[in-house]
Amino acid sequence: MSRVRVADLRLSYGTHHVLRGIDLVVEEGALLALLGPSGCGKSTMLQLLAGFQQPSGGEIWVGDQMLSSARAMVPPEHRGISLVFQNYAVWPHKTVGQNVAFGLQIRRLPKMELRRRLTHALRTVRLDHLVDRYPGELSGGQQQRVALARALAVEPRVLLLDEPLSNLDANLREEMRFEIRRVHDTSGITTVYVTHDQSEAMVTADQVAVLNRGVLQQVAPPEQIFEFPANDFVAAFIGGSNILHGVHAGAGVVRIGEAVLRGADYSHASPGETVALSIRPSRLGVTAAGGGPAGQADGNLLRGRVVRSAYLGEQRDVLIDIGGDQTVRALVPPSQRFAPDEAVLVSLPIADCQVLPLSAAIQD
């Protein structure tokens, strides 16, 4: 009864389209991460789910109830959807206990039941010892957990998390990722988690939905989204992959300038269309161009010039200009040294190359 279904959801201000027809399902009890760069519409999406904004088109359903459409809206207080904010939004004039108990008081629970659920919620986030503190006396991580407990205590149908960790420092963030996953596993509440941090999404989510410029790019489990990105945007955003644009020249073949490269073809493109060849920086091989011939039979090869090379300890990060205004980034063993402007040969193993459609094709 708490399956979330979003159908053709749209939001526009005049000619400015924030969301352009989102279709999405979050299964009951699942944790979906909504991932995308800033300004992609993911926070807006959350506002729509929570009922603070009305869509200009499409529908939002939870279970068998329609919550939002361009014509009708269930107000936020009647949705049974809890929201955890980026800046926590813990009320400074209420103690931890009062914050968490607020939603329970609204529901006029009997005293015993209220106590029980308050204690339970605070235990879940391990804050039961701070019940009488004011938020001003808590650390950022503790405040975040108060916000989480407050949202969980009312046992909502759906829990929304809006970049919940972005205001925490790096160590705490790592810890809280697992904490949120643990809390989700114990409560089993259908959850939508908005973030711009892909590793956060990978750790916490059952499903990852990648959003860019108001368009859903791909929805899939973390592994699949990493291994099989749907298009060049997802490949670059999730895996940090190199994206080389070229012309489709038959199944699995891409022509980039003079060079012809091959890879596993997921593009469904016809010859002549522009496609992307994607490969992770760690899979590239770089050798000094000792006059060896380009385009050997056994692999993809590109000629290029080193733009810069940076020593990262475990690896060396080399940026190579391959002509035609395109560059590739390679992570190579630190033992390999390159001077700026040095001519190099880049090898792109066919097994690691994917031919992908362009995300721009589904824009506008």
Added chain:
Amino acid sequence: MEGTGPIAAGRTVPRRRIRLTRGLVVALAALALLLLVVHPLGWIIFNSLHDDDTGAWSVANYTALITNRSLIAPMVNSLLLGFAVAILSVMFGVPIAWLVARTDMPGRKLVGVLVLAAFVTPSFIGATAWILLAAPNSGWLNVLARRLPGMGHALFDIYSMPGAIFVSAIYTVPYTFTIVASVLEEIAVELEDAATTLGARTLRTMWSISLPLAMPSVIAGFILSFVQGVTLFGVPAFLLVPAGIPVVTTRLAEFYQLFPPGLFASAAYCMPLLLVTAAMFSVRKRILGRRQFVTIGGKARAKRLIKLHRWRWPAFAAAMIVPMLAVVMPYVVLLLVSLSRSWGRGVSLDNLTWHWYWWALFSSGDTVRAMRNSLGYSAAAATACVILGTAVVYIVERRLVWGGRILGALASAPIIIPGVVLSVGYFAAYTHAPLNLYGTPAIMVAAFTATFLPIAYAHGGSILKGIGLELEHAARSLGAGEGRTFLAITAPLMQSGLIAGWLLVFIPIIRELSVVIFLITPQTNVMTTLIYNAKDGGAYEALCAMSVLLLLTTLIVIVLVRLLSQRLVGRRLGGWSRTALLEGVA
């Protein structure tokens, strides 16, 4: 999963009830604004287009504005007064603000408190004190000066344009001071550090980073001071009328002393004043609109103060000039005179008496009634201001209804209306059937409320902006409706700010004279009007005693409210909500 309790999702929405509460609040706020602002102003415009003698439609009142010399001269004088006051206010206010906010000058707190005291002091009481100090014959400073060898004549003549400029300016400095000081305090250290790391010396940094950042506030202070100078009524009435120099505000009062009173002519004569203030505030808005000042804050960190070294004490002496002239000397004089049998006999033990206080508190029913009225009306009006201002701010900021901004504009409109003009409007609107409120407390409270509503509105806005929308949304998503969210979350969070806001309007209301000058009756007299009218009797000792009582009353209220707000706030918000004085005016 367990059930979600009585809020069970999917319950049908009691939408009608939400709409009803919302509609009622909006309708009440709109009605209040209509009665408080639109109606009196409408009457001014309507009356200004009628002839006093015949009662017929006419533009004669307006043609008189540009042809009648006795009407033009006061305008010139008012502009002169305004500019001179503004220039002096900036000349003194800005350096004092800088010394207090950014340097290690000794006695910074003392200077700050004394400037605040100058703000609390009604300027016409200051003018009274300066009459006692510098009236050409009897003024104490002149008496002293005459004793100096080779000095046979009076040194000062307070009954003059320079005298009025001087007194108006020392009581206007607090405006510039407060606005500029609060901005200088807010400027992020990082912005200055950035200049320092590029090799700028301290003074250079001040000159090219801090002052330009504070510049909009300096201009705001200048404009506010100018408007003060143009719209002041008490000081010119005390100092310029005896000298036969008319300004617009005193000339307006003259229309009411004619027989029959020139009510319609006075309405037209309000217009130039309204135009000037409106123009000034629109200029100010333009300047501030583009560069939102005050928002240049960074992290709250201890400021690095600029070391003055051997200039510390000279700086202190310079910073004390205005507080001395505006607070210390006048208060000493007021106290001494109020305790004298006859002030002309100077200060001596046998001249000492409690008589005037005794008289004011126990024999003269007028004073006690006026004090009661002052306290009652001021408290009622301050409360009304805060409630109405907060309601309108909430409607505007949270966009409860379409067109809410119109309400916001109406709530801030009185800021451009000089007190005397508003008094004219209230006299026209509420002294005849069907809304004859003349002689009732209602008209007094309403006039006070309208005058200071803009401060409450602006202040409420700054409080509400400090309360993130998320705090309200969090409550909504947990099942609280609009009304409940306001009562449980927004209102308590605004509380400490609203108490400060209450005080912020209470202080100017209790010292306000001009807006009720045409509205009082013996029954509804307040302290300021009582003191103003007592001046004609020439009993300065009684007048001083009443002034001291008014100042004491104000002080007691300030202290009580401060204590109350401290107890209310307690530890929970510790340092969370900080309110600068004059935030609203600025």
